[in-house]
Amino acid sequence: MFALRTDLNPHVVVIGGGLAGLVAAREVVRGDPGARVTVLEATDRFGGKLRLESVAGHQVDVGAEAMLAVRPEGVDLVHDLGAGSDLVTPATTSASIWSRGALYAVPRATLMGVPAVGAEVSGLLTVEEAARAEAEVDWPTGAVADDVSVGDYVEARLGSAVVDRLVEPLLGGVYAGRAGELSLAATMPALWQAARAGESLRTVASRVLGAGSAPGSGRPMFAGIRGGMGRLPELLRADLTGGEFGARVWLRENTIARALVHHDEGFAVLVGPTTDEEWLEADAVVVATPAPAAARLLTAVAPRGARALAAIPTASSAVVTMALPRAGMPALPGSGFLVPGVDGHLIKGATFSSAKWAWTDALSPELVFVRASVGRAGEESALHVADADLVAVCAGELGEALGHRLPAPVDSQVQRWGGGLPQYVVGHLERIAAVRAAVAAVPGLELAGAAYEGVGIPAVIASGTTAGRETVQAVRRLRRTEGE
Numbered sequence: 432m433f434a435l436r437t438d439l440n441p442h443v444v445v446i447g448g449g450l451a452g453l454v455a456a457r458e459v460v461r462g463d464p465g466a467r468v469t470v471l472e473a474t475d476r477f478g479g480k481l482r483l484e485s486v487a488g489h490q491v492d493v494g495a496e497a498m499l500a501v502r503p504e505g506v507d508l509v510h511d512l513g514a515g516s517d518l519v520t521p522a523t524t525s526a527s528i529w530s531r532g533a534l535y536a537v538p539r540a541t542l543m544g545v546p547a548v549g550a551e552v553s554g555l556l557t558v559e560e561a562a563r564a565e566a567e568v569d570w571p572t573g574a575v576a577d578d579v580s581v582g583d584y585v586e587a588r589l590g591s592a593v594v595d596r597l598v599e600p601l602l603g604g605v606y607a608g609r610a611g612e613l614s615l616a617a618t619m620p621a622l623w624q625a626a627r628a629g630e631s632l633r634t635v636a637s638r639v640l641g642a643g644s645a646p647g648s649g650r651p652m653f654a655g656i657r658g659g660m661g662r663l664p665e666l667l668r669a670d671l672t673g674g675e676f677g678a679r680v681w682l683r684e685n686t687i688a689r690a691l692v693h694h695d696e697g698f699a700v701l702v703g704p705t706t707d708e709e710w711l712e713a714d715a716v717v718v719a720t721p722a723p724a725a726a727r728l729l730t731a732v733a734p735r736g737a738r739a740l741a742a743i744p745t746a747s748s749a750v751v752t753m754a755l756p757r758a759g760m761p762a763l764p765g766s767g768f769l770v771p772g773v774d775g776h777l778i779k780g781a782t783f784s785s786a787k788w789a790w791t792d793a794l795s796p797e798l799v800f801v802r803a804s805v806g807r808a809g810e811e812s813a814l815h816v817a818d819a820d821l822v823a824v825c826a827g828e829l830g831e832a833l834g835h836r837l838p839a840p841v842d843s844q845v846q847r848w849g850g851g852l853p854q855y856v857v858g859h860l861e862r863i864a865a866v867r868a869a870v871a872a873v874p875g876l877e878l879a880g881a882a883y884e885g886v887g888i889p890a891v892i893a894s895g896t897t898a899g900r901e902t903v904q905a906v907r908r909l910r911r912t913e914g915e
């Protein structure tokens with residue numbers, strides 16, 4: 432068995448080759464000039480939810496397709512990987528909400544759907560619904576003491592229409608989740624602070640929007656990469672395997688980590704099929720898989736953490752990408768639209784990729800690329816249909832929203848993301864604190880990924896970076912102990 436010795440370079444195993452795992456691996460080899468890193472990826476491809484696929488012969492994103500630019504981590508990483516000149520901003524960010532049969536611009540002055548004072552919501556909300564929102568009422572106990580669902584809280588104060596027609600579609604765009612289950616504390620921290628102080632939600636929304644971290648502040652809200660966000664794992668992979676790190680990094684795809692044990696000399700990770708098992712020895716381990724796999728892996732090393740992780744629900748969704756003949760397409764209004772679940776449509780959102788990204792528009796003079804997202808938390812059965820049927824329903828609903836029957840797609844691709852998005856349900860922050868506490872008791876073990884402190888790309892990069900840095904520190908401490 433391999434053990435850490437002061438005369439040997441430490442070996443770190445990263446389990447999970449999505450964005451969090453690749454970033455953590457890079458941080459380890461950058462932070463410790465002697466460290467050797469093996470990244471284990473269960474599938475045949477690194478990148479996880481960042482993925483390019485060919486549609487009508489053109490590579491397009493079928494997972495994440497944009498990142499927040501108001502948080503620096505994503506944009507900074509792309510610069511750091513030498514691809515800063517490929518950073519792009521959307522050609523348009525004016526999205527709509529397809530509500531009660533019509534498209535309405537997402538009101539600018541809303542914070543995750545919560546209208547600021549004076550927000551223009553007419554049309555989207557009826558006169559009565561808008562009046563109810565304006566007459567914001569107090570929460571029965573004034574200030575809120577314990578975490579509460581976004582849906583329950585906002586409905587009590589601003590009425591159900593604000594939840595159904597604004598908050599839920601916007602939250603659904605991020606978590607594929609239900610407002611009635613998602614945690615106010617974890618998904619809307621600014622409004623959670625307001626709730627704890629018993630402040631007016633609309634006043635707080637106005638204050639936060641006015642502070643410049645939102646649309647209208649002059650800074651682009653979102654960024655992408657020319658050629659797709661799916662290039663980011665490719666850039667990371669090239670950085671890890673080429674140049675200065677190449678001799679110390681092993682990227683192993685088609686390698687599922689099945690078990691993790693902790694022993695006196697470090698960790699052992701079980702990989703491979705039962706007929707051909709292999710134990711990898713490591714001084715430190717970063718678990719960067721989605722929560723259900725992390726829960727299984729932690730069973731022996733941090734059982735309490737494993738139990739808390741197993742309680743994090745996930746939502747399944749699918750991204751249906753269509754290449755449509757440009758001739759015969761209606762004008763595409765803005766970057767896309769979101770759909771309130773209450774209206775009973777299958778699609779929960781659409782992105783007009785060719786309108787949103789100049790690089791996508793330039794892919795073909797004959798084709799327009801559009802993608803629809805399908806699947807909300809708790810509605811997995813809606814996805815249990817053949818790909819061709821999903822494409823047909825999406826094309827039909829897109830046409831209905833645009834008021835124009837769409838021409839038949841030249842090509843389409845259905846990417847299913849089973850359990851793809853962790854749900855930050857009520858109590859998430861406590862659950863994650865419990866997981867972190869259990870893992871902190873195991874020196875050399877770190878966690879990273881979308882299940883913890885944010886699902887968006889910048890938050891996931893931050894999570895991988897922190898896990899990598901902590902691993903470097905842990906290995907240093909172990910080295911000192913061994914050397915004594």
Ligand SMILES: Cc1cc2nc3c(=O)[nH]c(=O)nc-3n(C[C@H](O)[C@H](O)[C@H](O)COP(=O)(O)OP(=O)(O)OC[C@H]3O[C@@H](n4cnc5c(N)ncnc54)[C@H](O)[C@@H]3O)c2cc1C
Pocket residue numbers: 446447448449450451452471472473474476477478479480481493494495496497498499686687688689719720721724748749750848851852879880881882886887888889891
């Ligand atoms: C459809 C969709 C669209 C999205 N759009 C956006 C967007 O536009 N902007 C944005 O900011 N965010 C978006 N997100 C969220 C964001 O993409 C993800 O939260 C983020 O990429 C997750 O990264 P991760 O490394 O935590 O997990 P993952 O990408 O899930 O990577 C984990 C990896 O671990 C591997 N793995 C699992 N179990 C094992 C095991 N036992 N052994 C070895 N490997 C294992 C998996 O195969 C996977 O490759 C989107 C998410 C989805 C699902």
